[in-house]
Amino acid sequence: MKKMVIASTSTLHGGAYLDYLLPRLSTHFEGVKTLVFLPFARPGGISHDAYTAKVQEAFAKIGIEVVGLHTFANPNQAVREAEALFTGGGNTFQLVSQLYALNLWASLREALEQGTPYLGCSAGSNITGISMQTTNDMPIVYPPSFETLGAIPFNLNPHYLDPDPSSTHMGETRETRIQEFHAYNSIPVLGLREGSWLEVEGDSIRLMGPLTARWFVAQEAPVELESGTTWPRKDASKT
Amino acid sequence: MKKMVIASTSTLHGGAYLDYLLPRLSTHFEGVKTLVFLPFARPGGISHDAYTAKVQEAFAKIGIEVVGLHTFANPNQAVREAEALFTGGGNTFQLVSQLYALNLWASLREALEQGTPYLGCSAGSNITGISMQTTNDMPIVYPPSFETLGAIPFNLNPHYLDPDPSSTHMGETRETRIQEFHAYNSIPVLGLREGSWLEVEGDSIRLMGPLTARWFVAQEAPVELESGTTWPRKDASKT
Numbered sequence: 257m258k259k260m261v262i263a264s265t266s267t268l269h270g271g272a273y274l275d276y277l278l279p280r281l282s283t284h285f286e287g288v289k290t291l292v293f294l295p296f297a298r299p300g301g302i303s304h305d306a307y308t309a310k311v312q313e314a315f316a317k318i319g320i321e322v323v324g325l326h327t328f329a330n331p332n333q334a335v336r337e338a339e340a341l342f343t344g345g346g347n348t349f350q351l352v353s354q355l356y357a358l359n360l361w362a363s364l365r366e367a368l369e370q371g372t373p374y375l376g377c378s379a380g381s382n383i384t385g386i387s388m389q390t391t392n393d394m395p396i397v398y399p400p401s402f403e404t405l406g407a408i409p410f411n412l413n414p415h416y417l418d419p420d421p422s423s424t425h426m427g428e429t430r431e432t433r434i435q436e437f438h439a440y441n442s443i444p445v446l447g448l449r450e451g452s453w454l455e456v457e458g459d460s461i462r463l464m465g466p467l468t469a470r471w472f473v474a475q476e477a478p479v480e481l482e483s484g485t486t487w488p489r490k491d492a493s494k495t
Numbered sequence: 496m497k498k499m500v501i502a503s504t505s506t507l508h509g510g511a512y513l514d515y516l517l518p519r520l521s522t523h524f525e526g527v528k529t530l531v532f533l534p535f536a537r538p539g540g541i542s543h544d545a546y547t548a549k550v551q552e553a554f555a556k557i558g559i560e561v562v563g564l565h566t567f568a569n570p571n572q573a574v575r576e577a578e579a580l581f582t583g584g585g586n587t588f589q590l591v592s593q594l595y596a597l598n599l600w601a602s603l604r605e606a607l608e609q610g611t612p613y614l615g616c617s618a619g620s621n622i623t624g625i626s627m628q629t630t631n632d633m634p635i636v637y638p639p640s641f642e643t644l645g646a647i648p649f650n651l652n653p654h655y656l657d658p659d660p661s662s663t664h665m666g667e668t669r670e671t672r673i674q675e676f677h678a679y680n681s682i683p684v685l686g687l688r689e690g691s692w693l694e695v696e697g698d699s700i701r702l703m704g705p706l707t708a709r710w711f712v713a714q715e716a717p718v719e720l721e722s723g724t725t726w727p728r729k730d731a732s733k734t
């Protein structure tokens with residue numbers, strides 16, 4: 257039975273890495289001694305070792321050891337045998353390319369199904385959706401496919417940003433980009449603002465954190481969902 | 496001999512579509528009666544016909560007729576025989592996918608080499624670089640490759656945005672994204688702000704418009720280039 261925390265961001269403005277989530281993570285990862293960390297998204301091009309060290313520092317605060325998946329001779333076995341899993345943020349194209357290169361998708365799906373507690377932040381959240389096609393990231397590497405875990409029945413747009421009415425910038429707003437996605441795709445998209453996260457228990461999903469989230473269904477007007485909203489949605493037959 | 500105008504954006508804040516470029520375009524396209532428009536980037540999912548109508552309206556102001564490439568039975572022939580070409584902005588992934596689907600790359604390169612005057616805006620500028628990997632767009636469709644025209648010896652980041660020091664948003668800045676690109680790639684990148692454009696004459700390239708542009712070379716600190724800067728650069732052996 258899936259047990260996942262899927263967060264928009266690792267870090268809130270003015271806060272330290274993972275700080276706002278740690279109270280929740282100490283129960284989410286209760287009883288876990290060692291967590292396996294997937295450092296492949298490499299924010300800013302940081303090395304796997306340096307990224308893992310940053311995560312070790314954060315999890316030391318709640319008494320959990322962290323081992324980088326890149327240090328295992330057999331990463332598939334490491335994923336299947338992990339007590340807990342965390343995929344950090346960074347570049348989603350790089351992350352997805354590495355997961356394909358290491359052929360890790362089946363092992364990850366198996367671990368999630370068997371109830372290994374999972375944390376994803378940003379890029380590590382993107383990969384829990386049906387595809388990575390609503391990432392904000394730059395296509396700095398070419399992955400063999402955009403298909404991702406499908407652990408939730410929709411796509412995510414982490415770091416969701418509302419249009420800035422004072423902006424003079426002519427690049428597309430986030431909402432316009434998601435609507436362009438829906439010109440070619442029917443997968444619903446949840447715009448998850450920084451400070452929001454999803455909790456997954458089996459097939460049940462709940463929106464958590466202090467904020468509303470923006471829900472985009474193809475050919476429909478987007479709607480704001482209150483914190484506490486659950487999927488499957490009772491008021492909609494869509495998902 | 497190549498003759499190209501490669502613009503960051505089609506539209507400046509508060510202005511009408513293409514207005515700020517029209518004085519330059521009336522000489523760039525001097526003598527041209529009919530321009531062939533590539534509408535494939537479909538901003539906001541607009542139809543090819545509706546997008547072409549918008550472009551027709553703008554070019555009517557300088558006495559040029561516009562025909563959408565999607566209306567030709569043989570688009571490769573239409574590109575090779577065009578008096579002038581314009582690729583509009585929108586989603587670069589969709590544009591590049593369509594150019595691969597229609598197998599248009601060789602015809603486009605041939606037309607550019609033989610001197611057919613070209614205008615690109617935004618996504619239509621991205622495709623003039625070596626690859627589309629420094630686009631800002633969302634990967635809403637999966638193209639068979641990220642490789643693009645290579646009509647200039649570097650990549651572009653149109654709609655380049657400086658970091659906002661007052662922002663509390665934790666998503667990556669544009670500069671961080673381009674530096675992540677350089678963790679895996681050595682192609683230089685020009686961040687072209689809205690209001691800037693490049694003019695290409697043969698192998699010579701010049702930065703135009705009122706603004707500086709930001710130049711990123713892998714493993715080097717980014718620098719600001721003055722309007723009027725030319726490539727090949729005299730002060731650098733890199734490109």
